[in-house]
Amino acid sequence: MTSGPLQGLKVVEFAGIGPGPFCGMVLSDLGAEVVRIDRVAGDPAEHALRVDGRGRRSVVANLKDGRSVAACLAICDKADIIIEGLRPGVMERLGLGPDVMLARNPSLVYGRMTGWGQSGPYAQRAGHDINYIAISGALSAIGTRDKPVPPLNLVGDYGGGAMMLAVGLLAGVLNARTTGRGQVVDASISDGTCYLTAIFCRLRALGQWQEHRASNLLDGGAPFYDTYRCADGKFVAVGAIEPQFYALLLEKTGLVDTLTQAQMDKLAWPHMKAVFERTFASKTRDEWVEIMGDADTCFAPVLDATEAVQDPHNRARETFIEIEGISQPAPAPRFSRTPGQVQASVFGEGTRATLIEWGVESREVDCLFNS
Numbered sequence: 001m002t003s004g005p006l007q008g009l010k011v012v013e014f015a016g017i018g019p020g021p022f023c024g025m026v027l028s029d030l031g032a033e034v035v036r037i038d039r040v041a042g043d044p045a046e047h048a049l050r051v052d053g054r055g056r057r058s059v060v061a062n063l064k065d066g067r068s069v070a071a072c073l074a075i076c077d078k079a080d081i082i083i084e085g086l087r088p089g090v091m092e093r094l095g096l097g098p099d100v101m102l103a104r105n106p107s108l109v110y111g112r113m114t115g116w117g118q119s120g121p122y123a124q125r126a127g128h129d130i131n132y133i134a135i136s137g138a139l140s141a142i143g144t145r146d147k148p149v150p151p152l153n154l155v156g157d158y159g160g161g162a163m164m165l166a167v168g169l170l171a172g173v174l175n176a177r178t179t180g181r182g183q184v185v186d187a188s189i190s191d192g193t194c195y196l197t198a199i200f201c202r203l204r205a206l207g208q209w210q211e212h213r214a215s216n217l218l219d220g221g222a223p224f225y226d227t228y229r230c231a232d233g234k235f236v237a238v239g240a241i242e243p244q245f246y247a248l249l250l251e252k253t254g255l256v257d258t259l260t261q262a263q264m265d266k267l268a269w270p271h272m273k274a275v276f277e278r279t280f281a282s283k284t285r286d287e288w289v290e291i292m293g294d295a296d297t298c299f300a301p302v303l304d305a306t307e308a309v310q311d312p313h314n315r316a317r318e319t320f321i322e323i324e325g326i327s328q329p330a331p332a333p334r335f336s337r338t339p340g341q342v343q344a345s346v347f348g349e350g351t352r353a354t355l356i357e358w359g360v361e362s363r364e365v366d367c368l369f370n371s
Contacts, residue, residue, distance in 0.1 A: 004031020004331075004340040009173065010358060012076050013056070014096075015039060016085030018129070018153065019161030019189065020113045021052040024083055026166050028055030029331035029340045032081075035354065037061050037072055051328045055343035057354050061368055069095045071360075071368035077105050078358040080176075081169050085113040088123050098184045108182040109172035113165050115156075117188030129153035129189065133160070136193035141200070145214045160192030215266075217241065223273035224249065224263065227302055228280035235302035236280060236288050242298075249297040253279050 009032040013024040028034040036056040061068040073096070076082055082101060084091050091097045098110040115132045116122040122135075133139045133156040134148075143149030165187035176182045203209035208217075215221040224240045240249040246263050250256045259275055261268035280288065285301050292299045303311060309320045309327050321330045323342060331340035346354070355365045 003338060004029070005335055005338045007031040007338070009033070009081065010079045011035070011081040011083065012037065012072075012079045013083040014086070014091075015058075016083075016113065018085070019157045019165065020083055020085035021050070022158055022162040023111070023113065023165045023169070024056065025052045025054055026162065027081070027169070028343055031338065031340060033057070033354070033358075035059065035075065035358075037063075037075075039063060051326065054323065054328075054345055056345055058345070058347045059355070059368060063094050063096070066095075067367040071364045072096060073101065073104065074360050074364040075355060075358065075368075076101050076108070078360060079105070079108060080173055082108060082110045083113065083165070083169070084111070088112075088114065088118045102182055102184075106182060107176040107180055109169055109176055109185060110182065111165055111169045111172075111185045111187060113161060113187050113189075115161075115189045117191055118186045122190075129156035132156045132189040133193045135190055136160070136197060137200075138193050138197055140211070141213060141219055143213050144220075145212070148213070155196070156189045156193050160194075160196055161187065161189040164192035164195065221266075221269065223269050223276050226273065226276075228276055230280055230283060230285040230288060232284040232286075234285035236285055237300050237302050238276070239298040245296055245298045248295055249299070252292055252295060252297055252299075255279060 006027060009027070011024065011027050011032050011034040013020065013034055013036045015021070015036050015038045024034050024036065034056050036053070036058045038058050038060045039062070040060065061072055063069060063072070076096075082098075084096075092099075098112075101108055101110060112118060114123070115127040115129075116125060130139065130150045130153075133150075136156075138155055139148045139150070141148075142151050142155075165185065168185040168187055172183055172185050200209055203216075210216055213219055213221075217225060220226045222241075224238060224246050227235045227237050229235055238249065240246040243263060247256075250259055253276070255275060259272055261272060283291070288299075289301050301307075308314060314320060319330055319332075320327050321342065322328070331342065352365055355368075356362055
């Protein structure tokens with residue numbers, strides 16, 4: 001029995017990479033029933049290693065076979081949401097495009113996850129996260145003074161892509177339940193990443209943001225908002241923006257009488273940063289953790305992935321869980337009445353009963369499995 005605020009929502013996800021699967025994981029963790037259409041049969045043990053593929057009922061279909069396409073359409077007739085992440089036009093050529101599906105299921109919300117979007121001069125280009133965030137203006141602002149540095153694929157694929165797709169799909173479902181009419185959600189990573197930069201558009205308009213990396217309040221330019229190497233080679237993160245937090249940071253680091261310049265004097269920032277660098281390098285990361293204690297210095301140790309699982313705050317909140325020996329993040333956010341959970345994953349023929357429960361005719365299910 002599933003739980004979560006999306007219980008009863010039915011999602012069909014056409015297997016892809018990156019943001020599409022992550023969006024499917026989010027919806028599943030929040031209680032939706034997600035059936036993933038895989039093109040190639042795989043080892044269930046390998047599927048278990050895909051954290052972003054958890055909580056699915058997976059079936060294998062040859063989308064070049066007319067019988068499989070017909071069976072997929074029958075499944076999609078019962079769905080509230082479709083997720084696909086192929087290049088524009090591919091689903092149409094397979095006979096699985098939104099026009100076909102919406103004609104059969106008028107309240108369907110058809111989500112399309114791409115890097116460049118369904119239209120525009122770049123729509124048919126290959127690309128990855130680094131390319132999509134490059135044209136948004138975000139990558140230009142991230143990195144060292146010397147060069148932009150890709151911030152993993154969290155900003156584009158997952159922030160501007162998967163999470164924006166999830167918001168769009170759920171908004172579409174709410175509208176469909178009011179109007180009875182579904183629609184297409186064109187979720188472009190490049191669009192979504194641009195959307196995430198809204199606050200920096202404001203700061204530029206106010207003259208509070210320079211187009212030079214490591215020169216601003218939030219990009220490592222400020223000495224009180226940066227990371228510092230400690231004596232053991234590990235790092236700490238400092239984010240003492242507000243005056244009261246900065247004052248306490250100076251107290252805890254013993255720099256009250258040393259750093260007497262005004263906190264927001266940008267001309268003094270290089271000198272202030274050099275002082276912080278020497279100071280934090282004088283002790284180990286764990287020594288600084290003990291010194292800072294619970295004081296409001298906006299301080300935290302920079303943990304690697306293994307350390308993050310053991311962090312006392314993360315452990316107290318059960319932020320990480322273990323499934324089949326793999327440590328992974330628990331569903332988020334938290335709901336007081338309808339908590340999310342990681343659903344069981346079922347592969348291949350184990351989904352026959354699920355599809356029949358959805359109302360798909362048994363002969364159509366047989367077409368899918370026997371194609």
